[in-house]
Amino acid sequence: MARPPLADFSTSALKVFASNPYDLPFVQLFTVEEVTNKPSRKEVRLGYDRSTRTVIKLTNRGSTGIPEDHPFLIQEALVDITQPTSRQSTSSASTSTGTGSTATMLDMRERLEAAAGLSPGAAVAGSPAPSSASSSTTPSANGARAEPQWAWPFEEACLKRDLILVDDLGPLAESLDRTHGWTYPVRQAVVIPIFVEVGQTIPSAVVVFGINSMSNFTQLMEVFFNLVARHVAIGLFAVLAAEQDRQRAEELIKLDRAKSNFFSSVSHELRTPLTLILGPLDDLLGGSERDKLDRTHRDRLVLVQRHANRLLTMVNKLLDFSSLEGGRMNFKFRPVQIGPLTRDIAILFRDAIERTGITYEILCDEDPPHCPPIYLSPDLWDKIVHNVISNAFKYTPAGKITVSLRSTRAEAVLSVTDTGIGIPADSLGRVFDRFHRIEANSRMATGTGIGLALTLELVKLLGGQLEVESELGHGSTFTIRLQRGHTHLPIDQIDHTPEDTQLVAQFQNRNLAVVDEAASWRYDAEAQDAMDAVPLGSAGSSDLANGGSEPGNSSGSGSGGDDYMGVGASASLFPLPLSPTCSTRN
Numbered sequence: 001m002a003r004p005p006l007a008d009f010s011t012s013a014l015k016v017f018a019s020n021p022y023d024l025p026f027v028q029l030f031t032v033e034e035v036t037n038k039p040s041r042k043e044v045r046l047g048y049d050r051s052t053r054t055v056i057k058l059t060n061r062g063s064t065g066i067p068e069d070h071p072f073l074i075q076e077a078l079v080d081i082t083q084p085t086s087r088q089s090t091s092s093a094s095t096s097t098g099t100g101s102t103a104t105m106l107d108m109r110e111r112l113e114a115a116a117g118l119s120p121g122a123a124v125a126g127s128p129a130p131s132s133a134s135s136s137t138t139p140s141a142n143g144a145r146a147e148p149q150w151a152w153p154f155e156e157a158c159l160k161r162d163l164i165l166v167d168d169l170g171p172l173a174e175s176l177d178r179t180h181g182w183t184y185p186v187r188q189a190v191v192i193p194i195f196v197e198v199g200q201t202i203p204s205a206v207v208v209f210g211i212n213s214m215s216n217f218t219q220l221m222e223v224f225f226n227l228v229a230r231h232v233a234i235g236l237f238a239v240l241a242a243e244q245d246r247q248r249a250e251e252l253i254k255l256d257r258a259k260s261n262f263f264s265s266v267s268h269e270l271r272t273p274l275t276l277i278l279g280p281l282d283d284l285l286g287g288s289e290r291d292k293l294d295r296t297h298r299d300r301l302v303l304v305q306r307h308a309n310r311l312l313t314m315v316n317k318l319l320d321f322s323s324l325e326g327g328r329m330n331f332k333f334r335p336v337q338i339g340p341l342t343r344d345i346a347i348l349f350r351d352a353i354e355r356t357g358i359t360y361e362i363l364c365d366e367d368p369p370h371c372p373p374i375y376l377s378p379d380l381w382d383k384i385v386h387n388v389i390s391n392a393f394k395y396t397p398a399g400k401i402t403v404s405l406r407s408t409r410a411e412a413v414l415s416v417t418d419t420g421i422g423i424p425a426d427s428l429g430r431v432f433d434r435f436h437r438i439e440a441n442s443r444m445a446t447g448t449g450i451g452l453a454l455t456l457e458l459v460k461l462l463g464g465q466l467e468v469e470s471e472l473g474h475g476s477t478f479t480i481r482l483q484r485g486h487t488h489l490p491i492d493q494i495d496h497t498p499e500d501t502q503l504v505a506q507f508q509n510r511n512l513a514v515v516d517e518a519a520s521w522r523y524d525a526e527a528q529d530a531m532d533a534v535p536l537g538s539a540g541s542s543d544l545a546n547g548g549s550e551p552g553n554s555s556g557s558g559s560g561g562d563d564y565m566g567v568g569a570s571a572s573l574f575p576l577p578l579s580p581t582c583s584t585r586n
Contacts, residue, residue: 005246006031009239010061013232018064021181023224025210026065026189028073029232030058032203035078053082056202058154065177065210071150072172081158081202157191158203163225164191165217176210184213192229196237204236267318274312281305317450320383331380331461332495333486335373338381338412339364339405345385346403353393353401363404371409372484375494376462384462387455388416388478396420399475414480423470431468432456463488 010029017027037051058077066073150172157164166189173185188211193203209225211217284290285301293301343364353360367373392401399419406413423431432452459466459480470476486494 005239005243007061009235013235014062014064018180021065022214023212024064025178025181025186025213026063026072026176026208027210028063028066028208029061030077030206030208031061032056032058032205034202053080054202055080055082056158058206065181067175067177070172070175072169072176074150074152077152077154079154079158081155083159152191152208154191154206157193157206161193161195161203163222163229165189166191167217182213186210186213188217190217190225192225194229194233194236196233196240204240205232207232263318267315270311270315271319274308274315277308278305278312281308317454320454331377331493333375333377333462333489333493334495335375335498336378336381337367338374338376338482339366339407341378341381342385342403342405342414345382346389349389349393358393358396358398359400361400361402361404363402365405365407367407368409373498374412374482374484375486375489376482380458380462384455384458384480385414387451387458388414388480391451391478392416392418392420392476396475409484411481411483414482415477417475417477419475422472422474422476423468424472428468428470432466 010031014027014029017024033056035055035057037053037055039048039051043052056079058074058079060073060075063073153164153166169185169187169189173187176186178185190209190211192207192209194205194207196204207229209228211221215221281301281304284293285298285305290298343362346362346364350360350362389401389403396418397420400417401419402415402417404415404417406415432455456466462482464480464482467479467481468476469479
């Protein structure tokens with residue numbers, strides 16, 4: 001198990017300090033955290049929900065030059081750093097005698113112990129102590145003298161936010177470790193609070209440094225210790241910032257996982273009613289009952305079928321993404337002839353694209369002889385090719401779409417180039433972000449915004465790269481690079497059995513349904529433009545609103561002999577397979 005970054009920082013810092021025992025005879029490094037206090041009775045009566053006092057807990061992260069059982073070595077300490085002007089007066093109930101002062105000191109000590117959950121008698125620093133001495137001895141129950149007690153001036157250092165000099169360490173310094181530095185005992189020490197941010201009221205750490213026993217504390221020595229403390233603050237700031245980034249990343253991962261699980265659950269719930277909707281529709285429109293329907297009812301049923309297929313595609317996209325993130329998409333990578341496979345998939349779009357007046361060109365090279373084959377999953381490649389071509393189809397109102405596959409001895413490069421609306425330069429960096437849609441054209445700002453993100457993840461599964469080049473108003477080019485061989489793929493998912501070259505035929509009906517869904521995005525946008533151009537209340541507006549179409553109109557309603565794919569393709573969606581997704585340009 002990896003150590004926390006703060007523990008590694010403390011170990012490294014103490015190792016550096018220990019390398020100079022002459023200037024730093026001993027060192028103690030404490031980290032600081034605020035203690036949550038319960039309000040006192042008086043504060044409760046005043047309406048406070050928490051104590052107005054600020055108590056911090058110092059935890060020893062390591063030391064050098066101090067024996068383990070030495071009084072100088074403090075493992076934990078509680079320090080009250082409430083500003084004196086805001087402290088509640090506790091001396092009013094006491095008299096001017098010594099007994100009253102003792103009661104005040106014990107009361108403060110008990111409250112500090114209760115705030116930290118310590119048992120009575122635990123070490124508490126920062127409580128009132130005589131200023132003339134830093135150590136004292138107390139008699140034990142049997143009359144013998146107990147071990148001397150020591151308290152570092154943590155409270156004064158934190159309140160003043162500055163270096164505090166302990167001018168006389170007394171006889172306790174005689175028992176410090178002097179095997180690595182000067183043989184003379186240390187006489188002085190400094191306590192320095194470490195603040196890593198401007199305006200910070202509670203220090204992030206506190207350091208205790210012993211002073212060179214061969215010199216006295218001077219202004220030059222003060223500059224030296226302040227520089228050492230500054231270096232500690234810089235390192236500690238980097239560690240704390242990295243820890244905050246790690247925690248933030250973990251929270252984002254948890255949020256992202258919860259979001260994916262939500263979409264997965266919703267997708268499954270939506271798929272069941274879609275099955276019940278599309279099943280009877282496919283039977284009605286694909287069987288003998290089709291000819292018995294009049295044109296108006298048939299057009300309306302085909303419109304319902306088309307939009308149900310669109311919703312099914314969105315649901316399948318969400319399921320695919322959820323499977324990807326959950327590691328549930330397991331495929332076998334086999335050697336394939338990528339040129340013929342890509343050509344067969346791209347041809348499925350020809351009729352739909354050319355009916356809109358767009359020039360459609362397919363240029364696919366054959367694999368070079370005597371070179372390693374491309375290993376991939378035909379089903380994954382089917383999804384990828386359909387996503388990028390349908391994306392180009394949706395965002396190309398007119399012009400040309402070119403699908404080219406260039407094969408070399410090292411790699412295969414698929415490029416899909418269009419002369420469509422393009423992508424703004426400031427949005428290219430986010431085009432593959434999930435749920436991000438580019439509002440370059442308001443009538444085409446549709447979809448879920450995960451199509452290209454899903455495509456990128458599928459390309460990564462194949463060990464490839466996905467790139468995009470675009471110019472607003474001139475079109476875009478999506479490029480996919482796949483290297484030959486299989487060394488870049490998971491060894492347990494490789495199958496050296498060549499893939500059946502006729503495999504694409506069994507996906508054809510499903511793919512035609514996806515082509516129909518891609519075309520419907522364009523036709524719906526064109527229909528919306530036409531509806532906006534017709535005055536309200538006219539007969540044409542009523543026809544469009546009811547989903548009707550004129551004879552010969554290729555609006556995607558699928559009526560009569562004008563269907564570019566026929567109803568039989570959509571009818572193959574029942575029973576429902578896990579279909580490839582049709583992307584929208586994010």
